[in-house]
Each structure stands twice: as C-alpha cells, then as structure tokens.
Amino acid sequence: MLTIWGRANSTNVKKALWCARELDLAFERIDAGGAFGVVDDPDYRAMNPNGLVPTLKDGDLILWESHTIVRYLAARYGDGTLYPADPAGRASMEKWMDWTLGGLIEPFRCVLWNLVRRSPAERDNAELERGLAGCAKLFTILDAALAKQPYLSGATFGVADIALGPHAYGWLGVPIERPELPHLAAWFTRLNERPAFREIVAIPLT
Structure with a gap:
C-alpha cells in the first residue's frame, strides 16, 4: 500500500491524493506540514530533505515533488489511462x-x-x-x-x-x-x- 505524507488542504498534496484515487489505489495518508509539523523531524527529512509535502512511499521507492508523484503513479499504475505511452x-x-x-x-x-x-x-x-x-x-x-x-x-x-x-x-x-x-x-x-x-x-x- 502507498503512503502519502501531507495535510489534506494542501494544493500540492491534493494532486497526489487525487491521482491515487483516480487510479483506485489503496493508500494511507499521514498528516504532515503546516500545523501538523512532522516535516522537520529527522526521519521525515531523511525521506524529503526539502521539508515539504507531499512525500510518497511505494515499497522501497520514496518520491517528492507533487508533479513527479502524479507522473509516477499514472505511469506505474495507470496502464495508459492518465498518461499516454507515446x-x-x-x-x-x-x-x-x-x-x-x-x-x-x-x-x-x-x-x-x-x-x-x-x-x-x-x-x-x-x-x-x-x-x-x-x-x-x-x-x-x-x-x-x-x-x-x-x-x-x-x-x-x-x-x-x-x-x-x-x-x-x-x-x-x-x-x-x-x-x-x-x-x-x-x-x-x-x-x-x-x-x-x-x-x-x-x-x-x-
């Protein structure tokens, strides 16, 4: 199952969550950023040195940058539906x-x-x-x-x-x-x- 760190009201986090939902992927969202903190914790910075959200974990793969996450999910799980091969x-x-x-x-x-x-x-x-x-x-x-x-x-x-x-x-x-x-x-x-x-x-x- 995917794990996505980020608060639900973040514009950029919404992109990752929306893409995952469009693809009917199971994921866990962990509140991070803003009032939730977390992004300055050493464990989080080890994943995302920028201290921003969202961050995605898929198995051993860790990604940050919302558009990169969207492209990855669509290419990996979308079977050409959201992101064409050509x-x-x-x-x-x-x-x-x-x-x-x-x-x-x-x-x-x-x-x-x-x-x-x-x-x-x-x-x-x-x-x-x-x-x-x-x-x-x-x-x-x-x-x-x-x-x-x-x-x-x-x-x-x-x-x-x-x-x-x-x-x-x-x-x-x-x-x-x-x-x-x-x-x-x-x-x-x-x-x-x-x-x-x-x-x-x-x-x-x-």
Missing part, C-alpha cells in the same frame, strides 16, 4: 504541468495566502494585487487552450488536469472578481463530475 502525447500534457510550476504557482500562492490563510490585518495588499493580476492572465491562457480541447491533457482527462485542477478550484473558490472564462468554467464542471475530484479537491479552502 512521447508526443506525454509532452503535450507535461508542458502544462511545467507551466504550472514555472508560472502559476507563485501568483496563486499570493492569492491563496492573502485571501484564505491570513487575517485581513495580516494581508499584503500589494502582493495580493500582483497575484490576482497574474492569475487572471494565466487562467485566460488556459481558457484559450480549452477552447480547442475538452481537457488540458487533450481529448481525455489526464495528468495535466490533475496538476491544474486544484489551482482552478482555489481560484474559483475565493470571493473576487474574475474575468469571464467560459471554456475554463466548462472544464471545471467536467472535473466536478469526477467523484475523486469532489472527494479530494472540492473541500473547504483553508
């Missing part, structure tokens, strides 16, 4: 996973932390405004891509959708004015039709 198909998905890490993570963090995890008195309004502008720009790029295909992974659901879905949930769940992005909204509706998304991702933002 290089072109994989690259088409992975570009969105790397795009998320390289572009979306930082402005999304600015929004989430200031609107959800900080009190109004603690907010950095300049940081929040930068995050809102950055997210609006990047989600508009996603909307344009989704005008051409039903999923970010292509014709069918896959790892790129798992990488982006929790961020879209957070962006659409905070009380702000957003640009009208109909293709993104339709994609998000399709994600909400998936039981694993509703169970793992669509939980209260904290």
Whole structure:
C-alpha cells in the first residue's frame, strides 16, 4: 500500500491524493506540514530533505515533488489511462504541468495566502494585487487552450488536469472578481463530475 505524507488542504498534496484515487489505489495518508509539523523531524527529512509535502512511499521507492508523484503513479499504475505511452502525447500534457510550476504557482500562492490563510490585518495588499493580476492572465491562457480541447491533457482527462485542477478550484473558490472564462468554467464542471475530484479537491479552502 502507498503512503502519502501531507495535510489534506494542501494544493500540492491534493494532486497526489487525487491521482491515487483516480487510479483506485489503496493508500494511507499521514498528516504532515503546516500545523501538523512532522516535516522537520529527522526521519521525515531523511525521506524529503526539502521539508515539504507531499512525500510518497511505494515499497522501497520514496518520491517528492507533487508533479513527479502524479507522473509516477499514472505511469506505474495507470496502464495508459492518465498518461499516454507515446512521447508526443506525454509532452503535450507535461508542458502544462511545467507551466504550472514555472508560472502559476507563485501568483496563486499570493492569492491563496492573502485571501484564505491570513487575517485581513495580516494581508499584503500589494502582493495580493500582483497575484490576482497574474492569475487572471494565466487562467485566460488556459481558457484559450480549452477552447480547442475538452481537457488540458487533450481529448481525455489526464495528468495535466490533475496538476491544474486544484489551482482552478482555489481560484474559483475565493470571493473576487474574475474575468469571464467560459471554456475554463466548462472544464471545471467536467472535473466536478469526477467523484475523486469532489472527494479530494472540492473541500473547504483553508
């Protein structure tokens, strides 16, 4: 059985858990990170020297970095359902996973932390405004891509959708004015039709 360390409300932990649930894999989740601590314990640092979540243990294999975990689970257990064997198909998905890490993570963090995890008195309004502008720009790029295909992974659901879905949930769940992005909204509706998304991702933002 898989073991996944990380708190359930973490955007990146949700990716690993969601992928495992989509693949109907048995796993144990151990609370770690945030208020739970654990990540600075010597045993944890021996597995993940970064002191971040999630961390995955599958037999003797230990992995960290959420997108690496998602790719591994899909390749190891998905039988081509979430992650195609051909290089072109994989690259088409992975570009969105790397795009998320390289572009979306930082402005999304600015929004989430200031609107959800900080009190109004603690907010950095300049940081929040930068995050809102950055997210609006990047989600508009996603909307344009989704005008051409039903999923970010292509014709069918896959790892790129798992990488982006929790961020879209957070962006659409905070009380702000957003640009009208109909293709993104339709994609998000399709994600909400998936039981694993509703169970793992669509939980209260904290």
